[in-house]
Amino acid sequence: MLYEHLLSFMIFTPVVGMLIVALLPSSQKNWVRWSSLLFTFLPLCLSGILFLNFDQALADMQFVEKTSWIPTFNIHYAVGVDGLSITLILLTTLLSFLCVIASWGIEAGLKGYFSMFLLLEAGMLGIFCAFDFFLFYIFWELMLLPMYFLIGIWGGPRKEYAAIKFFLYTLFGSVLMLVVMLAFYFYSDPHTFDLIELSKAGILKFNALDIFGISLSAEQFAKLLFIFLFIGFAIKVPIFPFHTWLPLAHVEAPTPISVILAGILLKMGAYGLLRISYPILPHETYWFSDALAVLGLVNIIYGALCAMAQITLPEAKGGNDLKKLIAYSSISHMGYVLLGMSVFTVEGIHGAVFQMFNHGTTTAMLFLLVGVIYDRVHHRKIDGFGGLGNVVPIYTAFVSLAFFASLGLPGLSSFISEILVFLGSFKVYPSLTIVATLGIILNAAFFLWALQKIFLGPLNPTYKSLKDISARELLTLAPLAILVIVLGVYPMPALDLMKSSLDHLLTLFQAL
């Protein structure tokens, strides 16, 4: 029973939790907190069981549950897990659990907050488990609503703008995805939403047709669909021209939500590309790979430069915000993922998926850390600190660890993934990769600069008696720190999980 429906249990436990939390009296704040903790802990345990029972040698979906849902439309409730998704599932359950701990201090609208949070977790887990496109889409959107409220209600001063922007952007992306979904269904024979069925050769056959008076051949139409799908996912990643929602949303969201946003939501775009675009439209993916590589490069460099500008720009011009710096650095780091994905080499793709995981852990740490300091001093101005290193040594140590992990210091997990990405992409795009390595320097530059501004130099007397990290905060940070270090020294536990599936994915491209 448990093993057969493991994934369903995992996805729907938070939903049950949401209902329970919603029914608790709002005066019992601690009950709400503890039950939320429980209902994020249970999925964590379930994902642990999943991890232990996961067969690394299999490339296909495991723990599959597939039952007919809407027979007239051939929609299935189909969930399963493979090497591509398992790391992200683990990341999701872990971060959700940690974020509940990090949300302990929230007072206003506690019940609503945790209900939304649990719904969000269910949505995220659903996305990573679903392999029916329709189900995937439902979860994809399901996650949007709680996110909107979480940013919009519990966010910072410009929360409304941030929330609506996030919402509009993502909705725009997802309606494009909807078109592609319907087109896949229509052009597949037999009609199906099953991603695995769709990826089989010969199922999808496109026709030539006219759109707006422009006649498209079948191949061009497939490319058009790919681009639609790509934009849908690109907005989530976010890829360069579609990124402007991100700094704002990250900055305005409350800390735990920023963590989820950066740690998990950004991965969904890349995951979607790998799960849907790659296997189903391999030729189009291949056709697009040059552009993807360039976009990856742009993300890397552009994100890094914008992050650096956070240090140089005064506050009035929208700079000087630590959280924004981290947000932009996320853009830069997701660039590595894109770069790795754009080359169909073993190193590249493993690097990309591993980078997704690593970015999840490091950036989660970063946002949690910003939250820690924000809780104490109620601002995030990079200029507003100075010399905290001796006042809050443990905090400093964690920040340094997170910063160094983000800038790809060897021995920490991001390094492995970045190096894999580079080794992979160098084979295909040597010159481009060389330019991309600039990103490493730029990343180092702004992270170190920020580190210096905040922790080094003469002590700002205002913060003479700043409190160091509390036990609860330590609890949220330590697991991530351990992951960062352990996987940095020995990455195989994570890479082993994804190996078979990614190799299988690559076989699709070997003939191209």
Added chain:
Amino acid sequence: MLEKVLWLWLTPLATAIILLFLGKRLPRRGDWLAVMGLGLSLTLSLSFLLELFQTHTFEWREQMAWLSLSGLSISFGWLIDPITILMLCVVTTVSFLVHLYSTEYLKGDPNYARYFAYLSFFTFSMLGLVLVDNLLWLYIFWELVGLASYLLIGFWFEKKSASDAAKKAFLTTRIGDMGFFIGIMLIFYKTGGLLTYDDIFKFVAQGQFTGEFLGIPILTLAGILLFLGAMGKSAQFPLHVWLPDAMEGPTPVSALIHAATMVAAGVYMVTRLYVLFTPEAQLFIAYIGAFTAFFAATMALTHTDIKKVLAYSTISQLGYMMMGLGVGAYVAGFLHLVTHAAFKACLFLCSGSVIHATHTQDMREMGGLKSKMPITFWTMLIATLSISGIPFFSGFVSKDLLLAGCLSFVMEHPEHLLLALFAFITAGMTAFYMFRLLCMTFLMPAKNLKVIDHAHESPWAMTLPLCLLSGLSFAIFFTGSLDGAGLLQVFGSWHDWFNEVILNPAPLDEAHGNAHGPAMALSLILATGGILLSYLFYLKKPELPQRLAQNTQAIYQTLIHLYWIDELYQKIIIQPLLKLNTFLADRDNRWIDQKLVDGWKPLTTQTSKGSGHFDNIVIDETLVDGSAVVVSTSAIQLRKIQTGKVQQYVLMAIGAFCILLIAVYFL
């Protein structure tokens, strides 16, 4: 064997971790733990050295799987051969002595335990760098020593200059590291996924490493790229700017990291990967090295900060080593690394001792310390003699070999005369500025009595390392005989193997022998000249330098300002970069965000109007500007057809009806 290696290597890591977490609770904050740990490492490395002396050959390797994907496997492996053993000894010796020295030097510092943790961590990383057998791991430890250097330079981070220096060091070396990394990628790509030294060497030896990129043979390119890493780490021109600034760190750190070990990692790397460097790449190395040697020496001439002078001297000496490697005298280059480690560490520690006593780094404040600090003076004198290349001292042995190598190379390729010119002039300058330093610090009459008054000899924990290191500055330890053959024998087996794999073994030995005599003579003359000159300038006629400076104001200012290189970098790299950032971020906010992509901005502002945040002007402006114009303007315009007059509605309906009809008619 593996256990021994692991003990040797991981003990410093273990102590680092223990000190980091528990340091504050241990008695004496755990410094003894660090010292003892290093002692263990030192003992083990010395035992390897002993074994090496007995057997003359030593080779041990061990590999374990680390990262394996289908079609790609990167292993972690150790490789111990004579060169490794020597490096191990250098690192552990200096590190041990520096640990010991630091127990006094940093006494009472609030972050005493952390200091030792960093120091041990550095030692661990440096040992790792030396021990590993593959390029990727070399890069990993390469970066980790960089991190340790960052942490230690910025140890007194409350000083802004220190934190600036730390950042600068990390970033500057990282620029070089990018070259290194690209080189690794290139090799990885060309060899089809090989990263282990041996595999790559074999691949190269089989002549498979071919191809061109932009007209440059790939192998040369790879060599130059790898060397870029060495340029960063070993502070070669033009990436040398970080090293003088790095003197902001505690002096023992400067001795360990920025004189003896880490900065020599570049030299080690080039030596280790010597097979990969084609003659063209070697020439590049030689020129960079020679120029750096000369260039840094000139800057050392005028500086008055005792540590900075030593820093420039370090850069200069590293340039020497590089030049040696470039001209094919790799044994000499590497030997110079070893001897330099000893005397330069000694010099730094001496300067540390002086600073500890006088609380200043400005040599103009010092003088007359000889009587106050005799041990420091004598040890420093020995080290200075050694670096100046005076016979019977270690510096003489290695430098002589280097210069001979250079000379023989130039004799063979006269078009590269510049190399020899740089090398020999530098030799003279080295002697001059080192003695200048010695004179200004110890021998000249005291200038600032306050400084002198409370100066005193340092305690034993500081002087003992001085004595040991100055002892190691005697030639005897490196040669066994005066011609330096003793150590060369150690290299024997390695040497032969080297010659086998190098495609065109440079038949240096013979030419080397010929060049030996003239080189020795010339260098001795120059060194003596330099010493005498400094004697003249600083003891005989102390007003001379002043006058000279005034007469050659242009040169003097250039030197004082270090050729304005920092300013240049600021102007051409950093400022444009910052401008670009600002521009992009602004663009991100303004253009893309508000105008291009953010079609929704006007909508949002429009609604915010309700909440009273934005006034009409803002809305109008954004409405007119953004691409959202399409949506929001048309929205507002479209609404106007709803006039409220029902008869107009009907009229419009009739109009639309007619239009439809006409449209259909013409279809």
Added chain:
Amino acid sequence: MAVGLSHFLMVSGLLFVLGIISMISRRNMIGVLLGIELIMNAAGLNFIAFSRYIAQDLSGHIFTLFILIIAASEAVVALAIVLRIYQNRATISVEAVGEMKC
């Protein structure tokens, strides 16, 4: 000249157009209502004519009867509404009702 279908149709078309014109041009509500009546009667005329000439049965006539009934009831409701407007605004100008717009 015999009166044929086309004549009926012309008259009805004319009535329809006149009805529309009076509907959209009169400022007085009663005038507008008259326009409505014209339109309906135009259609009624059509029905009768078609019934006579095309269908050759009584269905069109019956339809016209119903149209008359509807027209009457519509007029009742319309007058009631106009009356209400007059009571509230003391005017029956069409211009008076135009508050809701955009």
Added chain:
Amino acid sequence: MNILMNLTLYSPELILILTLGFSFTIHLILKNRVITLSLVVFGLLAAALDILVLYAYPGQLYFSSQLSHDVFGLFFKLLFLISCLLTLIFSYDSHEIHPDRFGEFTLLLLAVTIGLSTLVAASHLLTLYLSLELVSITSYVLAGYRREHLLSNEAAFKYLLYGAFASGTLLYGLSLLYGTTGNLSFYSIHASLNSAYIDPFNLYAILFMIFVGFAFKMSAVPFHMWAPDVYQGSPTPVAAFFTVAPKIAGFAIFIRFFYLIFSNETVVPGQWEPLPYLNWASVLALLSAATMTLGNLSALFQKNAKRMLAYSSIAHAGYMMMGLVVLNQTGLSAILFYALVYVCMNLGAFFVVSVLSNHFQSEEISLFKGLGWHSPFLALCMTFFLFSLTGLPPLGGFIGKVYLFWALVSKELYWLLWVGILNTVISLYYYAYIVKEMFLERPSSKMSLQVPYVQQAILGMLAFALIVFGLYWEPFYIWIQSSLTFTIFQ
């Protein structure tokens, strides 16, 4: 066919007529709203039950082929009954409906419902016209129900004038159709259209004239202009009813009329083709695009919630018209499904406005500010309605749109799909704006909204229905697919 059978097949309407008369009389006598309401509710439920019973009867024509009995009509009749029932419950304590005149109100509303029910069953031009006028004329009165209220007067007058114009044009078109074919029954007209050649332009002219009448009911551009003003001026529950029932009836009669008269069923089951020389699908596509775009754009910056929802309902008409463009079973069942969902979400949204309007005597959007903090349940329901209107999963509106889009994809009409998608995105903005006001803003003052439990329950049920439609719509879709059978005259 005997008279008894005719009456049986017309029994739901008869029940409504009886209810109408009885309840009005009782109200005149007793002046007790509770009793009147319960009587009407009872009558409506009985009618609904009757409809369920009628499902057992095979499709046939009755009343001398004036009306047709088929599941298609029954489906819509059920929707109208539900709309009417809910509207009545919410108008019970609406401040806009004077208690003393509640009897009149029920009378009018029931009359409209009867008209609508007859309309969707009409298979003869005369019934079509009569029932349409029954709906229209009573609607004018309903719109002007608040006699003393200026806007209500205005709404009534505008409705009347525009309605008269539309039905006049329709009538003229019907007369021409009659003249062209010599018949009044749909089936005969179809037969004669198929047998004889008619100049397509003439046919187009006739078609458009008739279309004016239907488009007026559907509030499709360019015949939509009355809608915002009328909806805004009418009492809120009435507006809720107007945006739902007549609009859907417009679609229903459009489908029946055009499919029975202007198209042929092809060999592929569930697939129709327009008459060979008519290509009104592309015209409809244009109008559909125009309708939704105009509706959404106009709704963007509205301050009045009712007016905003009015425009949004125009946009939704545009969405549903996408289904009309696609001439097959897929497109039509998409419309029907959307209609089903639309009833729930649009009524729900209007009812929430109505509840607020009862409390504040106004319908400004700013009243929603902080609703989520003092009346979470109301706000939550509203959120469901609004997000469903936007078309977000897992709510019914999403599935409705998916079916509409799917219909377009299956016809490869990508440009229209593209328009639909852009509109969806635009519409999010104003829907989410209300959500933002409800949750993201804090209430300006402490207050509590008292909402009767019945109304709460209804709102909750509507919201729940939307979730059901969004998560397990299979049975409903099957029901709808089977509802797409028209009686074919032999």
